[in-house]
Amino acid sequence: MKNEFSKLKRKIILQITLILLLTLLVGFFIYYVLIDGVLQAPFADMFISFCENVLHLDFYSSQNIYSSLFRRNKSLWLAIGFILLLLIIFYVALSRFTRYFNEISEGVDLLTEESETEIHLPSELEFMEKKLKTVKSKLEKRAKDAKEAEQRKNDLVVYLAHDIKTPLTSVIGYLSLLDEASDMPLEQKEKYLKITLEKATRLEQLINEFFEITRFNLQTILLDKETINLNYMLLQMADEFYPLLAPYGKQAIVNVEESLKINADAIKIARVFNNILKNAIAYSDENSIIEIRAFSNDENTIITFTNKGKAIPPHKLDMIFEKFYRLDSSRTSHTGGAGLGLAIAKEIVHAHGGSIFAESNDENTVFTVTIPTHS
Incomplete structure (x- = not known):
């Protein structure tokens, strides 16, 4: 199981590493380009212009606000930027995990619904896809075997019901002859009684088979x-x-x-x-x-x-x-x-x-x- 998860673990670590590198790049961009770099002057001019035109402040007041907010708090803004980016990383990583769980859940749903739709998961979850497909194959085989066994059982019950009728008819027929013909020769009586006994014995065997069918799935094997x-x-x-x-x-x-x-x-x-x-x-x-x-x-x-x-x-x-x-x-x-x-x-x-x-x-x-x- 540890080896099976290694591919998924490597991919998640790689994704997080790439996002962290991106975070560092964005952080350095904010610090060295936007706050203290080539875009510092344009950003400062835009902020001062905003304060003058929208907030109706004079130039010196706007410049002081810019200095107070940005020039004197570079580390604070950099920390805020990193925190926001880390939150984004956490959200992206959590979304990936959630997607994996959702896809596995969908695969399990296909099993429980006995759907004919093929189970497909991402490449990094290939091991889980194989397991789900194996379980699906086993469940389908069990369902097929159970259906075939039930059909064989039903067919057998029909055969037995038909076969029970035959010896029973013979038993009734020969007993009726013995009952009606009281003056029947002794030799013929013995012959009919022997046939009746054979048919009755066969009937008992068939009834025992019925009991065997009924007991089979209900019996728990306890050993002594x-x-x-x-x-x-x-x-x-x-x-x-x-x-x-x-x-x-x-x-x-x-x-x-x-x-x-x-x-x-x-x-x-x-x-x-x-x-x-x-x-x-x-x-x-x-x-x-x-x-x-x-x-x-x-x-x-x-x-x-x-x-x-x-x-x-x-x-x-x-x-x-x-x-x-x-x-x-x-x-x-x-x-x-x-x-x-x-x-x-x-x-x-x-x-x-x-x-x-x-x-x-x-x-x-x-x-x-x-x-x-x-x-």
Whole structure:
């Protein structure tokens, strides 16, 4: 900041120095030219003539007044001249400062008004202009991201509302058939009950997603940290996902030291791994392996989830961690979630002081979570 103001400071000092030099020149002009120089006689004659013609004084009285006022008070008049010039300097310098503040204020107004007008400041305030433009750019990006997130949220709610109607209609339809046909064969009843249960379960999932959308912006992440055996947690999670992996010939393999531990909120960090693993399962190739690795150094514990599948485009690698963003917009809510899983994972990891990011190429996609070792 000190270096940024140096250009402005130099210009103001230069301006004040020039005005001071001008003041000295004017002062010397008054003293050596007007009072005690080449213009002394004409000035004296003009003053005496004024006293004679306007004030109706005689020549000697006018001459005495001139001598009393000017000849005997040269230093006083010189001091008065310098004081007046110094006041002018102060006024000019203050005007310059005021102009700088006004221009900065106008730039801030453009920010608050979200105006499309470009911010322009004097060259000596170039550093401030850059800062204001940076803030404006960030605010515009945030506004754009918020608008896009809100649109994605609204679209998702519409999709979910439509999808809720489908299983609900099926539940009502099959229950109506069971109610109306009391003599229905037992085998057919069991079939209808099984379908009804599946539709009701799907309906519960959709309702849970609605709650997830509602809670996301209202939830404050509070951590209850404890020592966690990372190997045990990840093995248990891989086992829990077996029913989702097996039908597609997929496997989740955990390569983590048995003694590796982290200090974190067990429930919330498990949710992070859960969301990443679900994403890996959803977008990995059939008959492929999802590899989970972890290691620790002095500063961080790094956990990676690697799966083989279609590459994520580079411009979407950051967007997948935004709320309500779904990588494949063609996936319906039946096959994809509310687009909150990775966004929530990011919030939880950041609350732990860590980071989360993704890398992807034609061979595999890797999600990396970093948690401070001594958090």
